[in-house]
Amino acid sequence: xxxxxxxxxxxSMTRPVxxxxxxxxxxxxxxxxxxxNTLLDHITTHSKLEFIxxxxxxxxxxxxxxxxxxxxxxxxxxxxxxxxxxxxxxxxLQGVLQVVTEEWGTNAPCxxxxxxxxxxxxxxxxxxxxxxxxxxxxxxxxxxxxKLHICCVGSQEEPSVSASLPLYNRLIxxxxxxxxxxxxxxxxxxxSIQQLFSQLAEKYFSPFNAVLNCGNLKCKVQLFPAPEDxxxxxxxxxxxxxxxxxxxxxxxxxxxxxxxxxxLVLPNPPTKEDESQPxxxxxNKDIKEDEEETDEFKTPSFTVLLxxxxxxxxxxxxxxxxxxxxxxxxxFADNRKKSNLMLTIYEPGKYxxxxxxxMDMLAPATDFPEPPYGEDDNKSPFPVRxxxxxxxxxxxxxxxxxxxxxxxxxxxLRHARKxxxxxxxxxxxxxxxxxxxxxxxxxxLLKSVALMLERECTCLPxxxxxxxxxxxxxxxxxxxxxxxxxxxxxxxxxxxxxxxDS
Numbered sequence: 001x002x003x004x005x006x007x008x009x010x011x012s013m014t015r016p017v018x019x020x021x022x023x024x025x026x027x028x029x030x031x032x033x034x035x036x037n038t039l040l041d042h043i044t045t046h047s048k049l050e051f052i053x054x055x056x057x058x059x060x061x062x063x064x065x066x067x068x069x070x071x072x073x074x075x076x077x078x079x080x081x082x083x084x085x086x087x088x089x090x091x092x093l094q095g096v097l098q099v100v101t102e103e104w105g106t107n108a109p110c111x112x113x114x115x116x117x118x119x120x121x122x123x124x125x126x127x128x129x130x131x132x133x134x135x136x137x138x139x140x141x142x143x144x145x146x147k148l149h150i151c152c153v154g155s156q157e158e159p160s161v162s163a164s165l166p167l168y169n170r171l172i173x174x175x176x177x178x179x180x181x182x183x184x185x186x187x188x189x190x191x192s193i194q195q196l197f198s199q200l201a202e203k204y205f206s207p208f209n210a211v212l213n214c215g216n217l218k219c220k221v222q223l224f225p226a227p228e229d230x231x232x233x234x235x236x237x238x239x240x241x242x243x244x245x246x247x248x249x250x251x252x253x254x255x256x257x258x259x260x261x262x263x264l265v266l267p268n269p270p271t272k273e274d275e276s277q278p279x280x281x282x283x284n285k286d287i288k289e290d291e292e293e294t295d296e297f298k299t300p301s302f303t304v305l306l307x308x309x310x311x312x313x314x315x316x317x318x319x320x321x322x323x324x325x326x327x328x329x330x331x332f333a334d335n336r337k338k339s340n341l342m343l344t345i346y347e348p349g350k351y352x353x354x355x356x357x358x359m360d361m362l363a364p365a366t367d368f369p370e371p372p373y374g375e376d377d378n379k380s381p382f383p384v385r386x387x388x389x390x391x392x393x394x395x396x397x398x399x400x401x402x403x404x405x406x407x408x409x410x411x412x413l414r415h416a417r418k419x420x421x422x423x424x425x426x427x428x429x430x431x432x433x434x435x436x437x438x439x440x441x442x443x444x445l446l447k448s449v450a451l452m453l454e455r456e457c458t459c460l461p462x463x464x465x466x467x468x469x470x471x472x473x474x475x476x477x478x479x480x481x482x483x484x485x486x487x488x489x490x491x492x493x494x495x496x497x498x499x500x501d502s
Contacts, residue, residue: 003112004113005115010085012028013027017188034190036074047205059086087116087119093112114150118161147204148175148179149182150179150180165183183196208227213243221266223264224266246318254328262343306341316329317329321345397435409452412430417456419465420465423493450477454472457473474494
């Protein structure tokens, strides 16, 4: 999950900070850099795969460091920043929108850490003005999945900070409500700022550790990025820390189903022993430090075995990640030379993959009297056929191009010109066309079809049956009526003296 650090470099960030018991002069910008370094150190330790970009903003924005995993380059760039003019938070968020969409598109989730001092700007460039008069250039909500975190380098007792907090919370609400506003507790100093960024890091940048189980084999793993809770109306589910492999299925049987999220599965490195050891052991440990780092990559891991087996046999591992919640482990290759073990999480439920049937009904192939895949693996038990036989008599109407709409209208008009002989077919096609238009919200089509029917009525030859004009007028009026805007109502033929059953 890429992360953008958006730092305010306006003149207000150069205001001095009075820190007791110190002779050094600190500015708010210096405290912000200390906090960013705390966040970067946490990411280096717990999320080494995180891509980070450094951006700055005042009245303009600039991307100082492109997305990278080299944390030292970001720390070096922080020491070389200049001071600029006034604050324009909206302009900085516009820069985030442009950078993320160009680099990652609109599908990759992103985290934005906005660091400012509580100043929201003045006049038409103020944050309050942008929120109140949201124009087409207002960047929120972002078109990509995102979390917006706002870190305020200012004390809660400052009037500017207390006035800006509702605006910051409003920004997060406009972006979907994911993220938070962080303000230092107590007085403004280096310690309080470091604690602020530590809280941010522990809440949103901590890894997800779990245990992967497969029979008698188990392995501690880390999911990156960390999976989020599933919330839908009254249903709320969390991914369990105990991942249980239920069985293995051919990739061809699973195909490529839609998932909620994808996560890289990494083995957790072996935990280091406590430092409460004799001095001799400590010295030996220091001497062999390089050898231990090398041996860390040689430690046997079940994930390596699983990844290799799934890749060679072209299979996936069906995994239970919670109560009635499933996912699949598989080998994913981002290029020709390298592949990784990935976990795709599906929608909660036992029928998340309908063609596999109820997940509780799946069993080992050895439990069946006859091989479900055949003696020579020439057949497949999937997809599972439903018990009830579905009717395919009434096909749904699909309009992908204008030619499809035109063809359906022409078919209905052909029957209209042959009234009353084709009366049953005419009303069948008319109702089919009307239901499709209402389903797609294409109500303007109904008015156009009504005008066509009125025109057909005026163009009828003198030798035509009198019932034809009556039925066309009745159908045109019905299409204009609000009564037949209900999709469950059907337009029925008009009973006339010319009808055969009258």
